[in-house]
Amino acid sequence: MKRHRLTQLMLATAIVASSVNSTAALAQDNNSAYPDMGKLLATGGISTVEGAGGGGITPWALIGGYGTQDSYGANVHYTYLSTQDFALDSYGAALGLFDRVELSVAKQKFRANNGPLNGLTIEQNIVGVKVKVAGDAVYDQDSWMPQIAVGAEYKTNSGLTGLLNAPVTALGAKHTNGTDYYIAATKIFLDQSVIADLTLRATEANQMGLLGFGGDLNNSYKAEIEGSLGYLFSKNWIAGAEYRHKPRNLAADKEGAYYDAFVAWFPSKNVSLTLAYANLNSIVAPVTKNEDKQHGLYLSLQTGF
Amino acid sequence: MKRTPHTICALFALIGLINGAQAQSGMTNSAPAMSMEANDSLFQQFGGKEGISKIIDDFLVVWQADPRISGKLQEADVDRLGALLKEQINQLTGGPAVYSGKDMKTAHEKMGLRNMDFNALAEDLQTAMEKNGVASRAQNKLLAKLAPMEHQIVTK
Numbered sequence: 001m002k003r004h005r006l007t008q009l010m011l012a013t014a015i016v017a018s019s020v021n022s023t024a025a026l027a028q029d030n031n032s033a034y035p036d037m038g039k040l041l042a043t044g045g046i047s048t049v050e051g052a053g054g055g056g057i058t059p060w061a062l063i064g065g066y067g068t069q070d071s072y073g074a075n076v077h078y079t080y081l082s083t084q085d086f087a088l089d090s091y092g093a094a095l096g097l098f099d100r101v102e103l104s105v106a107k108q109k110f111r112a113n114n115g116p117l118n119g120l121t122i123e124q125n126i127v128g129v130k131v132k133v134a135g136d137a138v139y140d141q142d143s144w145m146p147q148i149a150v151g152a153e154y155k156t157n158s159g160l161t162g163l164l165n166a167p168v169t170a171l172g173a174k175h176t177n178g179t180d181y182y183i184a185a186t187k188i189f190l191d192q193s194v195i196a197d198l199t200l201r202a203t204e205a206n207q208m209g210l211l212g213f214g215g216d217l218n219n220s221y222k223a224e225i226e227g228s229l230g231y232l233f234s235k236n237w238i239a240g241a242e243y244r245h246k247p248r249n250l251a252a253d254k255e256g257a258y259y260d261a262f263v264a265w266f267p268s269k270n271v272s273l274t275l276a277y278a279n280l281n282s283i284v285a286p287v288t289k290n291e292d293k294q295h296g297l298y299l300s301l302q303t304g305f
Numbered sequence: 306m307k308r309t310p311h312t313i314c315a316l317f318a319l320i321g322l323i324n325g326a327q328a329q330s331g332m333t334n335s336a337p338a339m340s341m342e343a344n345d346s347l348f349q350q351f352g353g354k355e356g357i358s359k360i361i362d363d364f365l366v367v368w369q370a371d372p373r374i375s376g377k378l379q380e381a382d383v384d385r386l387g388a389l390l391k392e393q394i395n396q397l398t399g400g401p402a403v404y405s406g407k408d409m410k411t412a413h414e415k416m417g418l419r420n421m422d423f424n425a426l427a428e429d430l431q432t433a434m435e436k437n438g439v440a441s442r443a444q445n446k447l448l449a450k451l452a453p454m455e456h457q458i459v460t461k
Contacts, residue, residue, distance in 0.1 A: 038421025040428070068420040070461075099420075142453040190449035193442050234441040235431060 035305050036071035041235050042266045043138055043188075044096065046274050047077035047302050050153055050208060051092035051106025052128045054184070055242045056276055056298060057258050058226035060197045061149035061186035063132055064104070065096030066269050066305055072097050075304020077106075083294035085114040086283055088210075092126070094304075102151075104128035110210045111162065117284070120163040124209050128153045137186045137195075146185040146198075153180040155209040171284075172250045173212020174219050178204055188232075195238065199226040206250050207283060215249030222247040230264075239263045256281030260298060274300040345399035350443040351434075354395060354402075361390045364433035373425040377416070397450045410457040419461045427451065 045053045045062040053064030056079070065073020073096045081088040092106030105127055112120040130151035137147035156177040157168045167176050182201040189196065201224045204214045214220075224247060230240030244258040262276035276298035283294050351357050365387055369375055395402035406412060427448065434444045 036421045038419075038424050040424050068424070070419055070421065139452050139455040141449045190445045190452060193445045232441070232445060 034071070035065075035067050035073050037066040037073065037269050037305050038068035038071065039066045039073070039099065039269075040138060041269060042232075042238060042264070042272070044073065044075070046264055046272055046300060047075070047079065047092065047094065047104075047106075049079050049081065049088065049090040049106075049108065050126050050128065050155075051077070051090070051094060051104035052130060052151060052153065053094055053096070053102055053104070054186075054199075055197065055228040055230075056260055056262055056274060056300060057242050057244050057278070058197065058199045058201075058228055059128075059130065059149075059151055059153075059182060059184055060199070060228065061132060061135075061147040061184040062137060063096045063099050063102045063130065063149070064094040065102075067096050067099060069099045073305050075302050077300060077302040079298070079300040081278060081280075081296070081298045083278075083280055083283075083296040085112060085117075086280075086294060087111050087113055094128075100132050102128070102130040102149075104130075108208070108210065117163060121161050122168065122210050123158045123161070125156045125158070126153050126209070135185075135187075137188050140187075141190055146187040148183065148185050150183050151181070153182075155179065155205060155213075157209055157212055168210075168212035171211055172215050172252050173206055174214030175204075176212060178209060178213030180205060180209075193232040195228075195230040195232060195240070197226075197228040200224070201226060203247060204249065205247075206253060207246070207255060211250060211253060211284070213249075216251050218247065218249045230262075236266050237263070238266075253284045254282040254292070262298070270303060270305060272302045274298070274302075276300075345401075347443060347446055348395070348398040348400040351394070351398050351439055351447070352437065354391075354400065356437065357394050357398070357400070358391055360433050360437045360439070361387055361394065363436055364390070364430050367429040367432050368426065371425060371429055374422055374429075377418075377422070394447065398447060408457070409454045413458045414460055417461045418459050420455070420459050423455050423459050 043062060044064045044066055045060050046056060048054050048057060048059055052059035053062055054060030065075055067073035074094065076093045077091060079090040089109040090106055092104060094102060094104035096102050108124045108126065110122045112118055128151060130149050132147060132149045135145045135147040159167045160170060169176060180201055180203040182199055184197060184199040186197040202221045203224055204221050206212050206215060224245045226244040228240060228242040230238045232238055239262065241261045242259060246255050246257055248255045258278065258280050260276040260278040262274055264272060264274040266272045278298040279293060279295040281294065282292050351360065365383060368378055389406040392402045393404045396404050431444060
């Protein structure tokens with residue numbers, strides 16, 4: 001099973017690499033060797049906790065980085081999320097190519113800080129790819145057409161450590177790795193100073209994959225709806241909210257939706273800082289008798305070009 | 306969890322209220338960002354004819370000092386360009402002027418402009434508008450009308 005998925009990933013990478021090589025050859029220009037940082041401020045989005053460009057908890061159709069269609073851009077991110085009983089660190093990097101393809105990697109480190117699971121840590125690696133397929137969020141102001149992108153996030157859970165050592169299947173999950181597939185539609189309504197996104201994700205991940213993939217209640221892909229709405233206070237400040245519905249595959253986890261209210265600051269094209277209040281709902285509450293609604297602070301830093 | 310749909314509905318309603326309370330244009334058409342304002346309140350937010358004149362004068366200074374695109378200005382008749390820009394912005398914001406220049410495609414087709422050139426110009430315009438105290442919402446309303454021109458102006 002693992003070898004098959006690895007082959008899939010290698011094949012996908014080879015396809016992307018060869019398409020990048022051919023588009024790079026087409027874009028031979030005197031300046032294309034250097035990142036042009038030509039996109040408008042904030043139009044690369046921030047980094048999701050899974051490494052993709054977009055909002056904080058859902059990927060958008062925007063391609064990360066400030067490289068225009070003639071160039072490339074990249075960034076790294078670090079995100080910290082803390083609730084009553086848990087904490088999540090996410091860090092990673094993303095590369096945007098010709099404002100068309102986005103590649104990302106991220107590591108998630110999840111730990112329980114309280115209650116019977118205190119000391120439990122779980123890690124997950126995520127490799128993401130996204131391709132813009134239609135529209136332009138910034139320039140198509142005279143039509144209803146959004147920018148549309150499709151993407152995939154290949155996730156590998158490295159198991160439970162700390163409190164106990166076991167693969168994540170010990171909690172009821174059927175698999176230790178899995179792939180999410182999504183389609184995102186994003187549009188900036190400049191006339192209203194609003195940015196909006198709607199993302200549809202096919203997933204079998206439990207708590208984004210931190211508790212494995214598939215489970216005793218359900219072991220098939222589910223279509224989940226996610227969205228973001230932001231108000232552009234100025235070219236440097238966006239505030240808004242996000243929502244992400246999740247499947248419930250495990251009896252041991254009364255999994256619900258994630259949502260957050262955020263403020264993002266873009267002082268320059270080299271850095272952005274996002275502060276949010278996040279509600280993650282239940283995380284294994286029936287097992288731990290922990291707080292049914294995990295909520296708390298979300299802080300994210302992105303730096304790049 | 307039961308609160309979730311209500312929270313989302315409340316959020317959409319709040320955005321609607323903000324937009325409703327600050328609505329400037331009398332747009333009745335179905336597509337967003339029509340090319341012209343139905344009334345002149347955006348024109349007033351830009352300071353009318355004099356305000357726009359000052360903004361464009363400042364914009365040309367910022368452009369001249371922008372190493373990314375100052376070269377494009379060397380080839381231009383700056384006085385004529387300034388006059389045409391003032392006409393265009395005046396008309397787009399709902400003022401009485403009528404733009405008398407060439408269409409965007411014809412005016413730019415021989416320049417081989419790239420997306421980053423267009424964006425650099427937009428950023429310089431933002432700088433000039435900010436310098437003249439134009440509210441961010443009003444700036445975005447003008448940018449909404451200018452943004453679709455990218456398709457005609459960028460040829461490379």
